[in-house]
Every structure is written in C-alpha cells, then in structure tokens.
Amino acid sequence: MAQEDVQQWLPPPGSWASSAGNRRSMLGNRNKNTSPELAIRSLVHAVGLRYRVAAKPLPEMRRTADMVFRPVRVAVFIDGCFWHGCPEHFVPPKTNPGYWSEKIARNVLRDRDTDRKLHEANWTVLRFWEHQDPAICAAEIVQTVLIRKR
The missing domain is CATH 3.40.960.10 (VSR Endonuclease)
Known part of the structure; x- marks a missing residue:
C-alpha cells in the first residue's frame, strides 16, 4: 500500500476519531x-x-x-x-x-x-x-x- 493510501485512513492531528478504524466507520455514515x-x-x-x-x-x-x-x-x-x-x-x-x-x-x-x-x-x-x-x-x-x- 502506498504512503498516500495509508495517510487517507489516519486521523488528522486533533481529530475526534479515537482510531483510524473509527474514522473510516464514521466517514461511511449516511x-x-x-x-x-x-x-x-x-x-x-x-x-x-x-x-x-x-x-x-x-x-x-x-x-x-x-x-x-x-x-x-x-x-x-x-x-x-x-x-x-x-x-x-x-x-x-x-x-x-x-x-x-x-x-x-x-x-x-x-x-x-x-x-x-x-x-x-x-x-x-x-x-x-x-x-x-x-x-x-x-x-x-x-x-x-x-x-x-x-
């Protein structure tokens, strides 16, 4: 996986997400x-x-x-x-x-x-x-x- 692909799933500095997995999940909510x-x-x-x-x-x-x-x-x-x-x-x-x-x-x-x-x-x-x-x-x-x- 390329570096930029990994970066998109990591929470940005100061993000409310407690983990990259939670961030992915929350972004998928309608x-x-x-x-x-x-x-x-x-x-x-x-x-x-x-x-x-x-x-x-x-x-x-x-x-x-x-x-x-x-x-x-x-x-x-x-x-x-x-x-x-x-x-x-x-x-x-x-x-x-x-x-x-x-x-x-x-x-x-x-x-x-x-x-x-x-x-x-x-x-x-x-x-x-x-x-x-x-x-x-x-x-x-x-x-x-x-x-x-x-």
Missing part, C-alpha cells in the same frame, strides 16, 4: 437516504404526496429536515437512535465516552431548538425514530399533511 427514510418516503409517495428531501424548512436555518412539505408547513425528521439519543436503544460507546455523551447531548439540544424555531414559524414538526414501523410513520405524515391542506 446523513440522508437512510433505509428508514427511504421506506417512509416510498409509502408517502405511493399515496400521491410530494415533498422535498433533505431540505431546509426555513431558508435562514442551517438545519435540514428529512422531508419538507412547504405549502402546508410540515417538516419530518427521522432520527437515528444513536445520533439523537433514543431512550429505548441508545447505548453509549465505551470508546471516548466523554466526547460522545457531549455530542449526543448537543444533538438533542439542537433538535429541541429546531422544533421550537419551526413551531414559532407556524410549522408542524413530526419526529420519528428509525426503529418505528414505516407504515405507522407514513400514515401519520399523510394524515397531518392532508389535515393542513384543508
């Missing part, structure tokens, strides 16, 4: 088009509803929702159990626990701040966990969007 998102989106699309994917509900926000129904102001978030601290499934990592507990706490605070800002702008926010049944999630999304269309 932030959109995850399996739970695709399953829910497929069901909602099949009903005939159209939406934006990985879009900013509010132009001034740096945060994106997984599904955005702009005309009716509905933002949908499908939260990963690890990244958003699911009360049922989150297991704190044994490696670098201080970093991860702070990181997950910041994510949860950011989620609550996002909810608050969207509610203040008269948006309906729907949040689901990745482990929830896609059919149940899709049904709630469809019902909410259709009610807001009236």
Whole structure:
C-alpha cells in the first residue's frame, strides 16, 4: 500500500476519531437516504404526496429536515437512535465516552431548538425514530399533511 493510501485512513492531528478504524466507520455514515427514510418516503409517495428531501424548512436555518412539505408547513425528521439519543436503544460507546455523551447531548439540544424555531414559524414538526414501523410513520405524515391542506 502506498504512503498516500495509508495517510487517507489516519486521523488528522486533533481529530475526534479515537482510531483510524473509527474514522473510516464514521466517514461511511449516511446523513440522508437512510433505509428508514427511504421506506417512509416510498409509502408517502405511493399515496400521491410530494415533498422535498433533505431540505431546509426555513431558508435562514442551517438545519435540514428529512422531508419538507412547504405549502402546508410540515417538516419530518427521522432520527437515528444513536445520533439523537433514543431512550429505548441508545447505548453509549465505551470508546471516548466523554466526547460522545457531549455530542449526543448537543444533538438533542439542537433538535429541541429546531422544533421550537419551526413551531414559532407556524410549522408542524413530526419526529420519528428509525426503529418505528414505516407504515405507522407514513400514515401519520399523510394524515397531518392532508389535515393542513384543508
């Protein structure tokens, strides 16, 4: 293996990664088009509803929702159990626990701040966990969007 090939897998100086393997793993994590998102989106699309994917509900926000129904102001978030601290499934990592507990706490605070800002702008926010049944999630999304269309 060439020197430059090895270098790409090593954490840069000051990196948050505790090892090169962890860095590779983290770089491979998706932030959109995850399996739970695709399953829910497929069901909602099949009903005939159209939406934006990985879009900013509010132009001034740096945060994106997984599904955005702009005309009716509905933002949908499908939260990963690890990244958003699911009360049922989150297991704190044994490696670098201080970093991860702070990181997950910041994510949860950011989620609550996002909810608050969207509610203040008269948006309906729907949040689901990745482990929830896609059919149940899709049904709630469809019902909410259709009610807001009236």
